Amino acid sequence: MMKHLNRDMDHLHRDILSLSAVVEEMIVNAGKSLSEGRVDLAEKVIRDDDAVDHQEVAIEDECLKVLALHHPVATDLRRIATVIKVNNDLERIADLAVSVAQRAIGVKDYPRFVIPDGVGPMVSEVTGMVRAALDAFVNMDTDAAKRVILRDDEVDALNTDLINHLRLTMQKDAQLVAAALHCFSAIRHLERIADLATNIAEDAIYLVDGEIVRHRSVLKRDC
Template identity: 85%
Template sequence: MTKHLDRDMDQLHRDILSLSAVVEEMIGNAGRALQDGRVDLAEKVIHDDQEVDQQEVAIEEECLKMLALHHPVAIDLRRISTVIKVNNDLERIADLAVNVAQRAIGVKDYPRFVIPEGVGPMVSKVSGMVRGALDAFVNMDTSAAKSVILRDDEVDALNADLINRLRLTMQQDAQFVAAALHCFSAIRHLERIADLATNIAEDAIYLVDGEIVRHRSVMKKIAK
């Protein structure tokens, strides 16, 4: 039984890595589509979401089958339950990347609208958080996971600054209201991706320590 469980765990590991790679690429392409007006990249993100949906369902079905067949305990049970949660978060991140891509297409209809300078750094930070959270999960690295969680404040600060800039733009020039609203929505979606990266990092800590650190007040105590 142990040999079969180990084999299935190895395959599950490869499957979640494959899904992670697709989702990371989607975030990068959605960010570039927004910054550079690349409709082709936006359309690729939207198309790739179908693959993510299929992989997400397949991984969840595999996890449920492993729970039923192997009755795992301790770290194996935690790993499978964590994969189920991470798998779901990755699918949600992909959906948010699609939302960013759709907003990028909307912005493209207003060529005179200038994307705020802070969008690029925000995309980079969000992408880095997702990558860091997944690395922490794969490597079972709680220190890296805690670092990702603490970086969420940086994204929140960028989000607030960009929202203020866009509000000012809308107040100063009514012709940019529609474009600014598209950009506003895209930034909100990026901020939500960072929140989901935080969820994955918290799940990585649970995987290693068996301790739930879902609430920020708890996380601050652990970080000290």
């Protein structure tokens, strides 16, 4: 019985890694589509979303089958619960990447609009958070997970700076309001992706320690 459970858990592990790779590429491409005006990458992100949706459903089905067949307890039960949560977060991240890509396409209709310099660093930071959170989950590294959670403050600061910049742009030139609003929405979507990366990091801590962590002030005292 344990042999079959381990086999199914390994299969789940491979599936979530495969999904992670696709979603991570979607974030990178969505970010480039916004910061570099790459409509081709935006369109690829939108196309890739269907595959993510199918894969997310398949992984959830597998998790439910493992629960029904093996009745796992303790660490194994936590692993499955964590996979279900991470699986859901990855699908939501993919949806947000699609939203960023759609906004990037919208911005291209306004050639006079210049993407703020801070967008590139924000894309890099958000992408790095997602990658680091997934690595922490895969490697069961709670220290790395806590570092990811603390990085969310940097994304929040970048988000605030960019929003202020876009507000000034809209005040100075009414003809750029529509483009700035597209960019505004894309930035908010990126900030939300960072929040979901934080969720994944928290799930990694739960997987290892069985501890539900939702308050960064606690983490700051530990780091």
